[in-house]
Amino acid sequence: MDTIFIKNLRLEMSIGITEPELAAKQSVIINLELGCDISKAVQSGDVSDTVNYYSVAKEIEALAPHRHFNLLEELAEEIAALCLDMGSVKVVTVKAEKPNIMSELCDSVGVKIERKA
Numbered sequence: 001m002d003t004i005f006i007k008n009l010r011l012e013m014s015i016g017i018t019e020p021e022l023a024a025k026q027s028v029i030i031n032l033e034l035g036c037d038i039s040k041a042v043q044s045g046d047v048s049d050t051v052n053y054y055s056v057a058k059e060i061e062a063l064a065p066h067r068h069f070n071l072l073e074e075l076a077e078e079i080a081a082l083c084l085d086m087g088s089v090k091v092v093t094v095k096a097e098k099p100n101i102m103s104e105l106c107d108s109v110g111v112k113i114e115r116k117a
Contacts, residue, residue: 001090002038004051007031013064015075015098027100028075029108030060034083035091051088072096072111080115091116 009030016022034051041050060079069075076094083092097110 001035004034004036004038004053005032006034006053006057009057009060011061011064013075014068015070015072016101017070021101026098028064028072029097029099029110030079031095031097032056032060032079032083033093034089035093036088037090051086056083056086072098072109073113076111076113077115080113084115084117089117 009032011028011030012025013028014022015026015028034053034056036051038050041047043049059082063075063078063082069078076096079094079096080092083089083094091114093112093114095110095112097108099108101109
């Protein structure tokens with residue numbers, strides 16, 4: 001299986017459950033690995049024969065301004081479902097991080113999930 005990836009997609013969004021988190025949008029960093037077969041696209045040179053990473057990034061970006069997520073786990077699950085709904089993605093790994101939430105203690109906190117079609 002081949003892998004298409006998106007590294008460090010940055011979102012500003014409403015996420016969290018504490019008062020400080022609810023008061024302002026937060027930075028969230030998304031990393032994706034999309035398991036798929038790219039052999040047809042290699043032969044054809046046609047983006048419609050592969051996963052269009054630009055379209056994936058834009059769909060994920062569109063989630064950010066439209067709703068509040070309580071947990072990173074919810075966000076990661078929704079992103080995984082969105083990717084698997086594309087049909088050609090057979091497995092997806094989603095890593096979602098908050099880089100600023102505990103900056104006095106660590107670089108980031110987050111969750112990493114893997115889902116299969």
